[in-house]
Amino acid sequence: MAVLVVATGVIFSMLGQSNKENAALAGLDGTKLKPAVVSTIDVENGSAITYNSGLATVIDIWEDPQCPVCKNFENAIGEYVNSLVREKKATVRFHVLSFLGDESVRAANAGFCAADEGQYLDFNTALYKVQSPLENSGFWSGETLISIGKKIGITSSKFANCVTKGSNVALVQANAESMAKFGVRGTPTIFINGKVWEREISDFNLIEFRAAVEGA
């Protein structure tokens, strides 16, 4: 009888997990894709996805797509960062890390594929929106990553092939290897003009971040 209880508990937990994942995907329905923004790869700076290079204010954002604290950062501050990119107010470099597992590698590769379509910003936002609290659960399979792209409006077969073939894995690796060079030990790590942003408030606070960027 004890075995029955334990088995029921396990099945219950697994069903709950897959329900959450499906609900998260459904939440993306109806998302409108914003206009494409061209990005470059900055080889000198860890092969990061780089926007508006050469401006006075430089923001470096190091994240792993599966990192839950990165999701908190994105929720609070992501939209502001995206607006800095679109309004050309700062150079923003996204360093896409993948140390949390193979699933991060797949998601990071997909991110680079989205960048090739000029859509890294919206794809990144979507990834964090559906991020599963269970790490390496198998949720971000190639098919799911392509379907996430489709749901938000990235429908080209070039993107789908890039995801399936892992075309950008070399860039993913370059980002991973650059972690040590820039002294990054965990995620999210954010640099404003080369200095690590140390937050005072434990929750990510938009006002605090904005002040740090505008005062830099």
Place this chain on the structure above:
Amino acid sequence: MKSSHEKFAPWLTLLARLALGGVLLVAGGLKVSKPTESANATAAYKILPTDLAHLAGYALPWLEVVIGLLLIFGIMVRYAAVAGGLIMIVFIGAIISVWARGMVIDCGCFGGGGVLDPSLAASARRTYLIEILRDLGLALCALYLYFFPSGKLGIEKTSSEEQ
């Protein structure tokens, strides 16, 4: 004439049952409503392959609750003690493994768990030692209960009590 152990044995059994059962019930109870946390915590040890670790993480809280209740109420004490003891041995092994590999994680014993900031390495090692000692103590309770399963306030009477 009873030896002093015979006099106190039923109370010692009750104490061991409440200690081991109580800790298991609380640890399991705190995790039962957070299966994802439990799964993540188990995977953080990097001992089992990820999918198996997730399954183990889902199962563990329920196992702890069931064994905890059996011990507290004094049902199938010997079996529950063996199960509880084995769980403790597995935990001790897992923590030693993580310590030996220089990993810095939160054991997730009472909920939470996962990889910690490397700067917390020193306090993590101290915590590993405390956790191992605690689990060792509980394993000894389990051992005691294997040899002396019948005591005060137990629901199931074992054959020795019916004399």
